Amino acid sequence: MKTTDTPASVPAESGAPVTKADIAAGAPTKGKKEGNVLNVFSHGMLILWAFMVVLPLLWAVMTSFKDDSSIFSSPWALPDKLHFDNWARAWTDANMSDYFLNTILVVGGSLIGTLALGSMAAYVLARFDFPGNRFIYYLFIGGMSFPIMLALVPLFYVVNNMGLLNTIHGLILVYIAYSLPFTVFFLTAFFRTLPASVAEAAFVDGASHSRTFFQIMLPMAKPGLISVGIFNFLGQWNQYMLPTVLNTDPDKRVLTQGLVQLAASQGYKGDWSGLFAGLVMAMLPVLAAYIVFQRQVVQGLTAGALK
Secondary structure, three states: OOOOOOOOOOOOOOOOOOOHHHHHHHHHHHHHHHHHHHHHHHHHHHHHHHHHHHHHHHHHHHHOOOOHHHHHHOOOOOOOOOOOHHHHHHHHOOOHHHHHHHHHHHHHHHHHHHHHHHHHHHHHHHHOOOOOHHHHHHHHHHHHOOOHHHHHHHHHHHHHHOOOOOOHHHHHHHHHHHHHHHHHHHHHHHHHHOOHHHHHHHHHOOOOHHHHHHHHHHHHOHHHHHHHHHHHHHHHHOOOHHHHHHOOOHHHOOHHHHHHHHHHHHHHHOOHHHHHHHHHHHHHHHHHHHHHOHHHHHHHHHHHHHO
């Protein structure tokens, strides 16, 4: 008598033909092994990359607490004791305190101005259709591709004619203009991911455009503002070319100019410990800012992809 029941599959013996069921049973195991190999390789590369990045930072911090003789005699050994006088010498004798104050004023003012102007421009370009919208947007994108070196000579004469050469506020305005294209490009894409129904509900309730932007849309764009703010902070904090051309007053030098001056002066004196102390001082604010806002940066970068 015939039956429609399918007999249970048995493992193929040696020399017996392999059935489709056997292939299907072995496929997940093979895919799992390939996935494990890929994970091991990717994690190994990440560990190697982290080692290459973290090791120089740790070595610089360790060296900043050594004396000059220990730096050359035992460069990889731990310091025999913590020489905090290296930091004090770099802070006072090398004028790092003045450089820090000037840098905080310039970067703080330019960062606030960049985020304020960039967010308003990006919101208008992302939410309103008007003649010339795309043209203005592409102008900002074109500003990202314009090499700043080509503008140094005319920029110098423009700033000089406006009476802003060797001034803190003149450097702030230049930093804002330099950072606006990327800020507008980044925030325009971010504002487009925000739900339009929230703004429409605010308009129905009688809110004005400015109130809707500052009280509703801007708080919703907080992850994007923090992300682009971190990028601008890193770029403006490490900026060297613009202040070198536009800020030649020794009393108004920013941190990057001060580090170059410190490297030249301390190098001739042989004060390498003070030089490393100044270098670590310049790195700490950048590392602290990224560590504090790391989660917000990731949220801002992935907000558009997760929508």
